[in-house]
Amino acid sequence: MSFVYDQKVVDSMYGSHVVSMAVDYGVDLVKMWPLQTNQELENDVKYAENLQVMFSGMMTQVLLKRSEEVDQSVAEAVYEGMDVLPGVDPEIIRTLMDANHAYDVMASYHGVDGIELFMETARILGIDVETRIEKEIQDLMENLSRTMRSASGFEVDDDVAENVGICQSATVDRNEFARRYLASMTVLDALINLMCYGTDDSQEQAIRVLPVLLFVNAMRNQLSIPPTFINAEQLINLFGLRDTARQFGRPQSVFDSSFNPLTFSTTVKYLAFFAGQEWLRHMRFLEWDPKQAEQDAKDEDERKSREALAKKYNLTSDGDNAASDADLDSSADSNLSEDSDSSEEAGSEPTEE
Structure with a gap:
């Protein structure tokens, strides 16, 4: 197994100010459940739809290597089923349709058999994954339930874990929420390292991690952690930070361990800020009257x-x-x-x- 995370490195992130702020927003959001009014329920449905529209637009921008964002109204129209829009490049529409298809496929993840959905999502998005990388991802996902439960402090024997996946009930305990979020980040970092193996161009790296972003959000849903989002520019900027961090350590092969303490710490500190922003945005959606x-x-x-x-x-x-x-x-x-x-x-x- 090439995925063995370092708990000391994970624990060091608890002291990060940006992680602490994000966790506060996340816990405040989770405290709103169960939703009490029809308006809140309607708002949550609108939020989920809006999030998919944002993701499809972001993925299309990344896949087509566009410098400008995809028009929100175009992304909404394609999400609602339009396949022809006057004045809109058909390639944008086709890519938006593929992005929505990939999003829907990954949304069916329930904590087990993630490798099939991950590879199907990559195929839909036109991403090739070489056989040995696929094998490493499969090994990671086969041990995912045990890893997530161990990292979040939930004990269960291996036979039960294999059958029930990683599903956990919601928590408003700040420390427990932080453990689950950081556990999900260990998987995010490992999958990015695997999917970007042998790829140096930041735009190509951004394309290759799109299935990772979808998978980790689906995994967080099983952990009762709300979804997060970053735009295309923020995603591409991430790889420059990760490459810089990697230069401070000794070369490490993903086939030795796909968890990298340097890229993990950098990625957590960078993405936690956007996680907090998204959880605050989610709260505002729910509170809207x-x-x-x-x-x-x-x-x-x-x-x-x-x-x-x-x-x-x-x-x-x-x-x-x-x-x-x-x-x-x-x-x-x-x-x-x-x-x-x-x-x-x-x-x-x-x-x-």
């Missing part, structure tokens, strides 16, 4: 309208040259009426601050 959002938008329009009127009439603090309140109210009502469409639009979906 469309009625309150509409009212907030109207209040903001009214505030801007009053500020504009005050500037127009050159109002002063002592009331000199000031228009009457009645005049201001009348003018504000007129302006708000003209801006009603924008208010309704602003309250239509969750937004980030």
Whole structure:
């Protein structure tokens, strides 16, 4: 078995400020379950759909080596089933369709037999995996249940672990959450090392780790850890950091051990920040209230309208040259009426601050 993680290295990440902040956001998010209202349930469905749209757009950008992001509305249309869009390059549409297919395939992972889904996902995305690398990935996944349970402090005999996979109930214990998250990062690092073996170009590396990102999110779902996301630029930047970190250690073959303490530590510190961002975004999706959002938008329009009127009439603090309140109210009502469409639009979906 080539995947043997170093628990001391994993434990050292508990002291990282960025990991600590991310874990705080993650625990706050998990505390919201079970969801209490129909609105929260609807919001969670919207979040899951939005996450897949984001992933499909990111994967398409990476696969096509585009410098610019795929238009969100195009990614949404393809997610909803459109296969022809006026003015959109058919190659983008085909790649978005493949990305969604790969996402759906990996979403069926339930903690066992991950190698079949992983290889199927790679095939859909047009990624070749040489036989000896596939064998190393298979060995890793065959021991995944034991590794995840050991790393997260959950004891179970090997026969049971083989049958039940890695499924674990949700936890709001901060230390337990951190153990599970960091355990998942050991697998992420190992799979990146394996998939990028023999590849130096950062864009090619980004392509080859797309199945890894999908698999680790599916694995985290089994650990009751919410999913994470990074965009294409952030993903490509990761490889420069990993390559720099690797230069400080002795050369290590993935066939000796696919866990690398240097790349692991660098990857955790970098990706934990984006994990925290995504968990905060997920919380905001769940907390979104469309009625309150509409009212907030109207209040903001009214505030801007009053500020504009005050500037127009050159109002002063002592009331000199000031228009009457009645005049201001009348003018504000007129302006708000003209801006009603924008208010309704602003309250239509969750937004980030």
